[in-house]
Amino acid sequence: MLIDSYDRVVDYLRVSVTERCNFRCQYCMPEKPFSWVPKENLLSFEELFEFMKIAIDEGVRKIRITGGEPLLREDLDKFIKMIYDYEPSIDLAMTTNAFLLKGTAQRLKDAGLKRINVSIDTLKPEVAKAIAGKDVLKNVLEGVEEALKVGLKVKANMVPMKGMNADEITDVLEYCKNRNISIRFIEYMENSYASKDISGMKSTELLEILRKNYEFKDDGFDGTSPSHYFTMTDGYRFGVIEPYADDFCKKCNRIRLTAEGQLIPCLYFDEAMSIAEAIKRGDIKGAALVLKEVVRTKPEKNRWGGEDSEVSKRAFYETGG
Ligand code: SAM
Ligand code: SF4
Numbered sequence: 001m002l003i004d005s006y007d008r009v010v011d012y013l014r015v016s017v018t019e020r021c022n023f024r025c026q027y028c029m030p031e032k033p034f035s036w037v038p039k040e041n042l043l044s045f046e047e048l049f050e051f052m053k054i055a056i057d058e059g060v061r062k063i064r065i066t067g068g069e070p071l072l073r074e075d076l077d078k079f080i081k082m083i084y085d086y087e088p089s090i091d092l093a094m095t096t097n098a099f100l101l102k103g104t105a106q107r108l109k110d111a112g113l114k115r116i117n118v119s120i121d122t123l124k125p126e127v128a129k130a131i132a133g134k135d136v137l138k139n140v141l142e143g144v145e146e147a148l149k150v151g152l153k154v155k156a157n158m159v160p161m162k163g164m165n166a167d168e169i170t171d172v173l174e175y176c177k178n179r180n181i182s183i184r185f186i187e188y189m190e191n192s193y194a195s196k197d198i199s200g201m202k203s204t205e206l207l208e209i210l211r212k213n214y215e216f217k218d219d220g221f222d223g224t225s226p227s228h229y230f231t232m233t234d235g236y237r238f239g240v241i242e243p244y245a246d247d248f249c250k251k252c253n254r255i256r257l258t259a260e261g262q263l264i265p266c267l268y269f270d271e272a273m274s275i276a277e278a279i280k281r282g283d284i285k286g287a288a289l290v291l292k293e294v295v296r297t298k299p300e301k302n303r304w305g306g307e308d309s310e311v312s313k314r315a316f317y318e319t320g321g
Contacts, residue, residue: 001058001059002058002059002060002291002292002295003295004295004296004298005296005297005298006298006300008250008251008252008253008298009059009253010059010060010253010254010255010295010298011059011060011061011062011253012060012061012062012063012064012224012253012254012255013052013055013060013062013063013064013254013255013256013257014063014064014066014254014255014256014257014319014320014321015048015052015063015064015065015066015256015257015320016066016067016068016070016256016257016258016259016318016319016320017045017048017065017066017067017068017070017073017076017079017259018042018067018068018069018070018072018073018259019033019036019037019067019068019258019259019315019317019318020036020067020068020069020072021067021068021069021072021097021317022069022072022097022099022100022134023069023097023099023132023133023134023136024132024133024134025097025119025121025131025132025133026130026131026161026164026194026195026197026198027131027159027161027188027189027194027195027198027200027316028193028194028315028316028317029193029315029316029317030133030193030194030195033193033315033317037259037260041260042259042260043259043260043261043276043279045075045078045079045082047261047276047279047280048079048257049079049082049083049086050279050282050284050287051257051261051275051279051287051291052082052083052086053086054284054287054288054291055291056086056087056090058288058291058292060090061089061090061091062090062091062093063083063090063091063092063093064093064094064095064117064320065079065080065092065093065094065095066094066095066096066320066321067095067096067259067317067320068259068317068318068320069096069097069099069100070094070095070096071096071099071100071101071104072100076104076108077104077107077108077110077111077113078111080092080094080108080111080112080113081111081112083112084111084112084113085112088112091114091115092112092113092114092115093113093114093115093116093117094108094113094115094116094117095116095117095118095119095157095320095321096116096117096118096119096143097118097119097132097136097140098116098118098119098120098139098140098141098143098144098147099136099139099140099143100139100143101116101118101142101143101144101146101147102139102142102143102146103146105143105146105147105149105150105152106146106150108152109150109151109152113152114152114153115152115153115154115155116147116152116153116154116155117154117155117156117157117184118140118143118144118147118154118155118156118157119140119156119157119158119159120140120144120156120157120158120172120175120176120183121158121159121165121172122137122164122165122168122172123137123141123168123171123172123175124137124165124168125137125138127164127165127168128140130164131161131164131165144156144179144181148179148181154179154181155181155182155183155184156172156176156181156182156183156184157183157184157186158172158183158184158185158186159185159186159187159188159200160185160188160200160201160206161188161198161199161200161201162199162200162201163199164198166201166209169185169206169209169210170209170210170213173210173238176238177236182237182238182239183238183239184227184238184239184240184241185203185206185238185239185240185241186241187200187201187202187203187240187241187242187243188200188201189243189267189316191313191314191315191316192313193315193316193317203228203240203242206240207230207240210230214232214233215232215233216230216231216232216233216238217230217231218230219231219237221251223251224251224252224253225239226241226243226248226252227239227240227241228240228241228242228245243268243302244302248302249300249301249302252266252298255291255294255295255298256319256320257275258272258318258319260274260276261274261275261276261279262274262276263275263290263291263294264294264314264319265294265295265297265298265299266298266299266302267302267314267319267321268299268302268303268314269299269302269314270313270314271297271299272294273290273293273294274290275287275290275291278290
């Protein structure tokens with residue numbers, strides 16, 4: 001079992017299989033990065049899988065594939081199947097912008113994928129275009145419908161931004177509620193790659209809007225999820241992600257692996273250690289030592305919204321959020 005210096009059990013690994021993306025979301029990657037990681041520096045699926053096996057053997061029980069946009073990487077279903085075949089009980093999920101889901105959802109499900117989280121920031125085509133930098137909404141919504149049809153469990157993420165999509169909070173929630181998709185509203189997390197024009201919405205403001213339309217009770221935090229949950233009178237449950245809230249870090253159970261093999265203990269900080277060399281020379285013990293060291297050095301708390309807060313230099317498209 002992997003336990004950090006604050007007695008938190010780390011059993012969740014998020015794997016970014018590529019930093020590349022077909023969207024240019026204002027809050028994540030409004031401009032194409034100055035340079036992409038050269039393809040030859042990326043770990044192959046076989047190499048990533050070697051590390052997955054170590055992590056699973058050390059106690060990881062939940063794996064989320066993310067990016068950049070994970071569906072841009074060829075043969076993703078084969079990678080999913082490798083993990084599934086090694087340990088079918090792993091909670092195997094993916095976060096995607098859904099643009100390429102139509103036509104791939106069934107293959108991913110057949111390979112062993114259980115759940116997906118999809119970014120649904122708006123239901124207006126022109127707003128989707130303003131957020132993502134291209135006309136994406138039709139494909140995104142068709143992708144969501146297909147995922148539901150093939151039986152993948154679907155959750156949605158929305159980042160509410162003032163003057164952009166904040167007026168659609170109830171519309172997006174209704175869209176999700178009607179399809180039994182649980183939605184999580186993610187507070188915009190400032191980072192040095194995002195557009196400088198974003199005005200994020202605080203959870204208090206968001207909840208005030210929702211209270212005008214719905215009755216719901218506060219369920220607090222649940223297990224190791226970073227979500228603050230609320231349940232409506234009809235039983236529908238939604239979440240709010242508040243990165244500065246104490247409980248966001250208190251039960252944090254996750255570490256992140258980038259496509260080039262950087263193992264990252266916290267979404268906010270720059271610190272990371274590479275497993276690439278150990279994996280490439282087949283040094284299982286060496287890679288396991290790096291894993292344990294990263295878990296040991298996991299910081300107690302991020303610095304979003306704190307007194308010592310500064311803009312995070314970690315790119316979301318690199319860590320996968
Ligand atoms: N491309 C996929 C997608 O968009 O779902 C997966 C990667 S994306 C980095 C993962 C999640 O991070 C998305 O739900 C996105 O909304 C969220 N995200 C990106 N930048 C963010 C920011 N600055 N603040 C809050 N959430 C952010
Ligand atoms: Fe791409 Fe996801 Fe970042 Fe948007 S949030 S630019 S879809 S990685």
